[in-house]
Amino acid sequence: MPRFRLFHLPFVNKILDLIKMSTSPNKSRNVEKHFSPITLPQSPAGISSHKNLTGLPRVARDIVADLYNNIQRWNDNHIRGANITKSIAHLKTNNIADYSKDLENLTSDLFDVVEKLSGISEAFDFLCSQMKSLVKLHKKTTTLFISMRNEQLADFVEAITSAYKGELKVKKFVLENIAHAKNKNEVMFYAVCWAHQQKVNVETNVKLEALLTETGHRRIM
Structure with missing residues (x-):
């Protein structure tokens, strides 16, 4: 069970008094005695339009854009592969011993998809390396943008890269086994593994x- 801190009544009354003072223009100076404004460190992104960024902030922004675009490419190939595995599952469900030309063609198409996904995964690795290098180059104590620490930018790109690398291993596993499934349940399992993207x-x-x-x-709504 979580433990909740109990406040003494005098402390609560003091807070209520401060709230009342904050609603009165004549007592704003008294409020300032109790509350100090938070001053955020100025960053290049904070003093410039994102579209007009230069230097390392611009490089970081471009890396994230490339990351997003490659994820869209991944999604397109993932969907194509899902349709192929569905067709393979349909063939094998009707005849588990099917090793027809149609199955061979579908497997070849799936191989092409996995090759493209491998290339995208390599692009993720490159972008991850770029972001890490950028963070090392930034010697100033200020952040490149607004709220996230510079190390967080690199950590997030690395985490995303790792997730898709893990998913690529699943795709390769499906490619190697789906055409050789021994029963209907097994072939459906491989098709679901491809479609689900658990990683x-x-x-x-x-x-x-x-x-x-x-x-x-992205704009903050």
């Missing part, structure tokens, strides 16, 4: 959205 989870998408928002690709 790319909600946390991965949240980190991507955080990067897009931080670097100005």
Whole structure:
């Protein structure tokens, strides 16, 4: 059970008095005695339009844009592969011993998809390396953008890269085994493994959205 801190009544009354003073223009000076404004460190992104960024902030923004674009490429190939595995599952479900020309063609198409996904995974690795190098180059104590520490930018890109590398291993596993499934349940299992993308989870998408928002690709609503 979580433990809740109990406040003494005098302390609570003091807070209530401060709230009342905050609603009165004549007592604003008294409020300032109790509350100090928070001053955020100035960053290049904070004094410039995201579209006009230069230097390292611009490089970081471009890295995130490339990351997003490659994820869209991944999604397109993932969907294509899902349709192929569905067709393979349909053939094998009708005849588990099917090794027809149609199956061979579908397997070849799936191989092409996995090759493209491998190339995209390599692009993720490159972008991850770029972001890490950028963080090392930034010697100033200020952040490149607004809320995220510079190390967080690199950590988030690395986490996303790792998620898709893990998913690529699953795709390769499906490619190597789906045509040789021994029964209907097995072939359906491989098709679901491809479609589900368990390694790319909600946390991965949240980190991507955080990067897009931080670097100005997403507007804060």
